[in-house]
Amino acid sequence: MVQPAGASSLVVESARPADFPRIAQLTVDVYVGGGLATPAYAPELADVTGRSERAELLVVRDPAGRLVGSVALVLTGDFGNVIHSDEEAAFRMLVVDPAAQGQGIGELLVTTCLDRARAAGKRRMVISTDPLMTTAHRLYERLGFSRLPERDWRPQPGVDLLVYSREL
Secondary structure (H helix, E strand, C coil): CCCCCCCCCCEEEECCHHHHHHHHHHHHHHHCCCCCCCHHHHHHHHCHHHHHCCCEEEEEECCCCCEEEEEEEECCCCCCCCCCCCCEEEEEEEEECHHHCCCCHHHHHHHHHHHHHHHCCCCEEEEEECCCCHHHHHHHHHCCCEECHHHCEEEECCEEEEEEEEEC
């Protein structure tokens, strides 16, 4: 895996249960505090234990060991109604501490997910994202993802999600 510029001192690893409170706080703060999700979604964002039962949780630590990013990688089953076949993987709830943005953390998490999915024999990465997450969309497009509008979906009334995919 080639690390993004500026990410050479960052480490991606599997989350430990001791990380779950920080992942929950960071996810709620970024999504709800950043206006990307409503407060009604906060309990699901904070349910890191439940997420860990359906996905592999990856985290990024800065050189001081502080958790500054997280993502849920789905290689089997489904988590969010986005995977349509065993050849697909997905990731969800990608989050980077706002104080650490611009250091390549999001890109490092996404490329790690792509590498792990490829190593698991998956042929496509499929993700869903809120239309408001334009910064994330630019990252995904730069990394080779393209829109898959025929698979856009609505988990509940008033919440429309866009689907992106990338062949592996």
